[in-house]
Amino acid sequence: MALDKYTIGQRYGTALFDLATEQGTVDTVFADVMALQQVFADTPTLGSVLTNATLTLEQKQPILTSLQQGATVSVKNLLQMVFDYGRMNEMPFILAAFVQRYDQVNGIVHAKVTSAVPLTSEQQQALSTQLATRLGAKQIEIKNTVDETVIGGLIVEANNLVIDGSIRKRLAQVQQLLLG
Structure with a gap:
């Protein structure tokens, strides 16, 4: 039975994290992972190119080598293993x-x-502090999206939780009360 991409990602990603933890290189590996994420985001077809059978190994190898350049040994080994498989x-x-x-x-x-x-940096900081307390987190990273239909207030989505404090929602609630 073939594994789906999510399951494969979880297995390999967790194994890399556990290895980095064991070796005490988590932060260094994290930096490499973030750099690789950016490369794959900038070049969405990269995985397909390196998996595609139309290119020869000699054509793919320079691409793989450039991905491995400057990376930690763990990340180099991961890239090579994932490529080989x-x-x-x-x-x-x-x-x-x-x-x-x-x-x-x-x-x-x-x-x-x-x-x-758009939220100001002061508003984001205050919201971050409130959310950290509410969610029991050490740090909250906020991605602010502007949607004028919200009218006012905020809609917060974090940890599978949605907090809708928008005026749009309140108006909809008032409408429901009026319509009975």
């Missing part, structure tokens, strides 16, 4: 699983905050 399409999932594990261990929560206008 023909799973380069799964690299974004592997990298995401590593980052997810890193965030979990370090108490980092990513929150998507939707507002009618």
